[in-house]
Amino acid sequence: MILGILGSAAKDSVTREILLRAGERVDRANGGFELIDLAVEFPKPHALEDYDAPPPGSQTALLRARVARADGAVLATPVYHGSYSALLKNALDHLTGDALAGRPVGLIAAGGGPRGAGTACDQLRTVVRALSGWAAPTHVATTAADLTPGEPLDFLDRRLDVLVGELLSFGTSSASFPVLR
């Protein structure tokens, strides 16, 4: 199962639409896709006192359990001031440093302008590395204009095909992966 983690709280979120397009591809390949809408399911700020031993039922425990069940993840963020969203960072701050060990992670960012989305993906790469995950080489850095039917949308879809292909072809079992703690 691939877990899509949505870092936008916007009502008509462009990021959500693009993440769901990735999810459709995962489903079509029988990979199984689950969405976490952080603004709805995990909106509370990270509680530092929960970090070492999260109380059962706490947001930290619930989020960690969802991530632990996944075979891989897609992190999807709007671009805010040249970076990824605080909502997504807050969620990632709930996780331990081995949370994504041995698993592939796809990156999607949606910006309002032509610059910034690639930077947000690159910044997320460093966070994925800190969580011991394997960021897929192809990210999807995009804008709302890419959802225009025709050549822009076709090219967006082709990039999503490649991103999901990379995720699903990552065949190593996390159980056999060495992790330096």
Ligand SMILES: Cc1cc2nc3c(=O)[nH]c(=O)nc-3n(C[C@H](O)[C@H](O)[C@H](O)COP(=O)(O)O)c2cc1C
């Ligand atoms: C606080 C804030 C800061 C933003 N900063 C940038 C930016 O630096 N670069 C950019 O391209 N777009 C920026 N935008 C525009 C959003 O990235 C754009 O509207 C995006 O589509 C939002 O995604 P969403 O619809 O999924 O929330 C910003 C938007 C907000 C609200």
